[in-house]
Amino acid sequence: MRARDNLKCTRKQPIRGLRAQRARASATSSFITSMRMPTVKFQHGDTVMGRWPGSSLYYEVKVLNFDSKSQLYTVIYKDGTELELKEQDIMNAVSFQGRLRSRSRSRSPGRRRSRSRSPARTTRRSSSRTSTVTTESATTRREPRIKEVLEVRLTPMKTIPTDNNNKPEHREETSAAANKVSQTPVSKSEVEPEKVQNRYNLRRRKDDSDVKPAEPKEAEVEEAPPVAPAPAPTTLDFGGKIGAYFWLLFLPAWVLYVLLQVNQADPSLTNPPALPALDSFWDAQAFGIVVLWMWFQAVLYILPVGKLSEGMPLRSGERLKYRTNGFFAVTVSAAAVAAGVHQGVDFTYIHSHFLQLAAAALLISLLLSLYLFVRSCSLSPEQLALGGNSGNILYDFFKGRELNPRIKSFDLKFFCEMRPGLIGWCVINLGMALTEMKLQRLQAPSPAMLLVNAFQLLYVVDGLWNEEAILTTMDLMHDGFGFMLAFGDLVWVPFTYSLQAYYLVVHPNALSPVAVALIVTVKLLGFYIFRKSNFEKNAFRRNPADPRLSHLKSIPTATGKSLLVSGWWGVVRHPNYLGDLIMALAWSLPCGFSHLLPWYYMIYFIILLVHRDSRDMSECRRKYGSAWDQYCRTVPYRIIPRVY
Numbered sequence: 171m172r173a174r175d176n177l178k179c180t181r182k183q184p185i186r187g188l189r190a191q192r193a194r195a196s197a198t199s200s201f202i203t204s205m206r207m208p209t210v211k212f213q214h215g216d217t218v219m220g221r222w223p224g225s226s227l228y229y230e231v232k233v234l235n236f237d238s239k240s241q242l243y244t245v246i247y248k249d250g251t252e253l254e255l256k257e258q259d260i261m262n263a264v265s266f267q268g269r270l271r272s273r274s275r276s277r278s279p280g281r282r283r284s285r286s287r288s289p290a291r292t293t294r295r296s297s298s299r300t301s302t303v304t305t306e307s308a309t310t311r312r313e314p315r316i317k318e319v320l321e322v323r324l325t326p327m328k329t330i331p332t333d334n335n336n337k338p339e340h341r342e343e344t345s346a347a348a349n350k351v352s353q354t355p356v357s358k359s360e361v362e363p364e365k366v367q368n369r370y371n372l373r374r375r376k377d378d379s380d381v382k383p384a385e386p387k388e389a390e391v392e393e394a395p396p397v398a399p400a401p402a403p404t405t406l407d408f409g410g411k412i413g414a415y416f417w418l419l420f421l422p423a424w425v426l427y428v429l430l431q432v433n434q435a436d437p438s439l440t441n442p443p444a445l446p447a448l449d450s451f452w453d454a455q456a457f458g459i460v461v462l463w464m465w466f467q468a469v470l471y472i473l474p475v476g477k478l479s480e481g482m483p484l485r486s487g488e489r490l491k492y493r494t495n496g497f498f499a500v501t502v503s504a505a506a507v508a509a510g511v512h513q514g515v516d517f518t519y520i521h522s523h524f525l526q527l528a529a530a531a532l533l534i535s536l537l538l539s540l541y542l543f544v545r546s547c548s549l550s551p552e553q554l555a556l557g558g559n560s561g562n563i564l565y566d567f568f569k570g571r572e573l574n575p576r577i578k579s580f581d582l583k584f585f586c587e588m589r590p591g592l593i594g595w596c597v598i599n600l601g602m603a604l605t606e607m608k609l610q611r612l613q614a615p616s617p618a619m620l621l622v623n624a625f626q627l628l629y630v631v632d633g634l635w636n637e638e639a640i641l642t643t644m645d646l647m648h649d650g651f652g653f654m655l656a657f658g659d660l661v662w663v664p665f666t667y668s669l670q671a672y673y674l675v676v677h678p679n680a681l682s683p684v685a686v687a688l689i690v691t692v693k694l695l696g697f698y699i700f701r702k703s704n705f706e707k708n709a710f711r712r713n714p715a716d717p718r719l720s721h722l723k724s725i726p727t728a729t730g731k732s733l734l735v736s737g738w739w740g741v742v743r744h745p746n747y748l749g750d751l752i753m754a755l756a757w758s759l760p761c762g763f764s765h766l767l768p769w770y771y772m773i774y775f776i777i778l779l780v781h782r783d784s785r786d787m788s789e790c791r792r793k794y795g796s797a798w799d800q801y802c803r804t805v806p807y808r809i810i811p812r813v814y
């Protein structure tokens with residue numbers, strides 16, 4: 171199987187200052203010790219070609235040190251990054267060139283052409299105005315200008331030829347530019363980067379905080395992450411295969427349970443609700459309404475209104491475009507709903523047919539997940555998410571295989587995450603407010619109901635106003651689209667996040683003006699932290715040189731991306747989760763303390779965010795190695811300062 175992706179990479183982490191000199195001096199002295207070892211193939215000061223861990227990229231490096239115990243060479247890249255490499259990943263520059271030449275002779279020109287780099291995949295570095303070096307790719311450009319970069323093209327193979335020692339074979343080729351290398355790697359390391367990370371000691375050999383801003387040099391202009399097609403995950407999330415079976419059954423059952431509970435006069439764990447007859451879940455009209463709603467949202471999504479935003483670079487270096495017209499969609503939806511209310515459409519139908527509407531959404535999410543799974547079977551490895559191709563059908567069905575399933579430019583994951591469920595949640599809340607007025611004979615919704623409606627509407631509208639920010643979240647960047655997200659987006663979000671409003675319909679809770687003021691303060695505090703921190707991260711990931719972030723400090727990582735270590739990301743490692751949790755508290759408070767049910771969201775959210783945080787921590791540790799460890803030392807708390 172041939173990869174379409176051409177990868178480029180430069181590193182930019184200059185080592186400066188006294189500590190760096192000391193590090194070099196100690197590296198030299200330990201090298202001198204190791205020089206006595208007859209087995210050392212490369213000598214201190216040798217200029218050789220070093221493979222970049224987890225990829226087939228080779229860079230010119232200088233040998234600094236050999237550690238006879240670990241049998242690792244410490245090498246320094248031209249930009250100052252120091253890494254430890256195994257001998258088998260270092261090549262003498264002369265023999266490397268020789269292999270390139272012979273490889274180049276053996277390739278037909280037609281084949282070379284077919285693998286030429288698309289200009290869209292050529293990225294350009296931007297200089298950083300933050301306090302330390304930032305090295306993210308920023309804009310696309312047409313003319314590759316770099317002289318010192320080796321371009322490598324990955325060709326993932328299903329079978330991995332290895333030599334007798336189970337070591338990967340290497341094949342290289344030259345492309346048109348003399349200094350660029352096209353390679354046809356078939357090594358395990360490209361298929362299993364996680365393992366590679368363990369095998370290599372991917373760490374910078376000095377304290378990151380020493381690194382000072384560097385002016386970008388012309389020779390450092392281009393980069394793309396040294397990435398590979400999706401490997402089979404070594405560790406499985408969500409309790410692995412057994413966990414996936416469990417969640418597949420548990421999640422729909424849980425939705426049913428809470429929806430039946432909320433209607434009870436005294437919802438309680440010790441007071442289980444009676445199960446309705448199976449056929450009462452199906453209602454053709456309710457199904458039609460859900461389909462119509464999704465269709466309406468799909469139409470709004472594809473309208474050529476609003477911005478086309480670029481997603482984060484994929485493993486291939488490519489950046490997808492997304493129509494981020496969420497605010498337009500919510501505005502038109504609000505106008506349509508207002509027109510409906512005005513025309514006398516009975517929105518209390520939502521309350522009276524809640525189970526049937528939820529069942530219809532569940533059916534649609536199941537069908538969608540099946541479709542997603544089937545279409546993912548014919549995909550090439552680079553289109554799969556890392557972690558969704560374990561080989562176990564049910565696990566992969568649950569976790570999601572394809573990273574960015576699209577029908578032409580219609581992005582299914584983005585659409586489902588941001589539109590029908592999220593906007594539907596607000597319509598459901600409105601339906602509950604109207605039902606409360608009807609059942610409790612009120613002229614206007616109760617203050618508690620108003621607060622819940624207003625807070626959650628603000629959350630959704632803010633998400634859609636800042637829709638572009640979703641492109642830097644875990645789901646969009648890393649997770650495959652499968653049952654978990656399809657169900658989460660279409661059933662879980664609209665039908666369980668609206669539970670507080672549903673609860674208030676039949677469980678009124680009077681609030682004093684002081685209580686209202688306090689709850690509003692909690693919400694605003696949470697919202698401020700949530701918005702500011704998400705803004706910082708999103709703006710930084712999009713443009714590390716953003717002048718609005720000039721006061722922030724960051725540390726570089728070996729991947730070229732940097733990590734913010736001041737501002738909100740210097741307070742805790744997930745300040746956006748902190749803000750989100752505080753807001754969740756403000757959503758439950760209006761419902762009072764008589765029952766646990768309206769606190770369900772808060773409890774679920776703590777579990778979800780703690781789990782997400784730990785998933786993200788392992789992913790970041792895998793990606794950023796020692797820079798991540800340093801970030802964790804600098805910012806020791808995960809979500810709540812001084813607590814967790």
Ligand SMILES: NC(=O)c1ccc[n+]([C@@H]2O[C@H](COP(=O)([O-])OP(=O)(O)OC[C@H]3O[C@@H](n4cnc5c(N)ncnc54)[C@H](OP(=O)(O)O)[C@@H]3O)[C@@H](O)[C@H]2O)c1
Pocket residue numbers: 642643644645700704707710711731732733734735739743744746747750778782786789790801
């Ligand atoms: N209401 C809900 O049900 C719900 C559920 C889940 C999440 N959320 C909200 O959705 C939003 C997105 O959450 P998320 O889980 O996707 O996580 P996130 O915090 O938005 O994204 C995590 C990613 O940020 C980057 N990052 C981490 N530390 C950084 C640092 N110091 N500097 C710069 N970048 C850093 C890393 O990605 P790269 O380095 O690869 O860029 C990391 O993988 C959050 O606000 C969360 O509260 C809401």
Ligand SMILES: CC(C)CCC[C@@H](C)[C@H]1CC[C@H]2C3=C(CC[C@]12C)[C@@]1(C)CC[C@H](O)C(C)(C)[C@@H]1CC3
Pocket residue numbers: 421587588592629630632633634640643645654655657658659662663
């Ligand atoms: C137990 C499972 C069914 C869990 C399913 C998880 C999903 C429901 C969530 C995962 C990421 C979440 C998310 C939002 C909604 C809920 C999720 C899809 C979000 C769209 C809500 C609005 C915010 O402003 C947001 C855009 C930041 C947010 C992004 C993540």
